[in-house]
Amino acid sequence: MTMKKKQTIFMAAVLLLLLAASIAVDAALPSYHIAVKVIEKATVYALVAVSMNLLNGFTGLFSLGQAGFMLLGAYAYGILTIPVAKRESVYQYFDGGAIHFSLPEIFAGFLGEGVGSTVGMLAALLVGGLLAAVFAYLIGLPVLRLKSDYLAIATLGFAEILKAFFQWNALGPLTNGSNLLKSYPAFENATAYVLLAGVLITFIVLLINSTYGRAFKAIRDDEVAAEAMGINLAKHKRMSFVISSFFAGIGGGMLAMYAGTIAAAPFKSTMTYEILLIVVIGGIGSITGSILASFLYIFSSEWLLRGLDSGTFLGINAPGIFKNGFRMAVFSVIIMVIVLFFRKGIMGDKELPDLLNRRPKQRKKGGAVK
Secondary structure, three states: OOHHHHHHHHHHHHHHHHHHHHHHHHHHOOOOOHHHHHHHHHHHHHHHHHHHHHHHOOOOOOOOOHHHHHHHHHHHHHHHHOOHHHHHHHOOOOOOOOOOOOHHHHHHHHHOHHHHHHHHHHHHHHHHHHHHHHHHHHHHHHHOOOOHHHHHHHHHHHHHHHHHHHOOHHHHHHHOOOOOEOOOOOOOOHHHHHHHHHHHHHHHHHHHOOHHHHHHHHHHHOHHHHHHOOOOHHHHHHHHHHHHHHHHHHHHHHHHHHHOOEOOOOOOHHHHHHHHHHHHHHOOOOHHHHHHHHHHHHHHHHHHOOHHHHOEEOOEEOOOOOOOOHHHHHHHHHHHHHHHHOOOOOOOOOOHHHHHHOOOOOEOOOOOEO
16 A cells, blocks of 8 residues: 555544544533533634645745634624524614525525525535635735735734724624624534534645645745746735635634624734644644644633633632633743744644654664664
């Protein structure tokens, strides 16, 4: 059996193991249990982190607009899926809003309630991704001429402007202004999150391993050499930016499902920094690293270290020490230690299948290591 086949089987086994674990958790625990919520949020963050890694790690474009594209996906999903009967109460200050249909209800009308509702939800997620991709294409025309920190500042500014724009009351009939969007449907279990994110991440992996992915890596390594080989820099940069934003938009819709409500305020620069932190911890240029770091980050911050804010941690009751805010202080120290000892992240630029490719060290005559 060739090494490529072994790697494919290995990755398939890992994905099946993750899916089986999520099914077991769903079967054993109620949907509101913290373990289920951690899996759901970590899965969403994994998808967005992988999409950011496609841009920052594999193409070498330092963009900080991820929160803005997630916001577009979240609002598109909420607006298109709120049931018609509930729009009056959700858009109570805007006469029921500007849209009077719901995609899940439309699809349920001719596909049946269960399948139709699911198809409608997936269609709304797709629309959110496409909307983010369109915005990325438009702003990419001018900003992708910039490089390094200038590109980061421009995309970060776009995300902040978009957040303020969505809170503008003039857009209230569509976005509900600064009020919450709510009452929209969501996936009922963690398995659905894992399955959808797994399919989408698989598409990203296939893209990275294609000729386009090799062109992205060439641009990252040396733009001058890539252009000399005939690679259209503007075209491929724009393609990477648009594709990354598309998946970030879908991730935003999935985050809206997880949260249960949508508001523009949480989609601020801090959210982008969290995603960037996950990418750096996992390894810039490693899909496996982004996924692993997402689960470790969410598990630690949302579950393992929660006791540090509530007075009791690991059976130790010390309200004088373990108080609100102490969790983030300890978490920051843990991140510093990881960065110090793993300079290139947990996985570096390696993937899980690369573990199968380790060859035993050969020794020269006389005992010297070759």
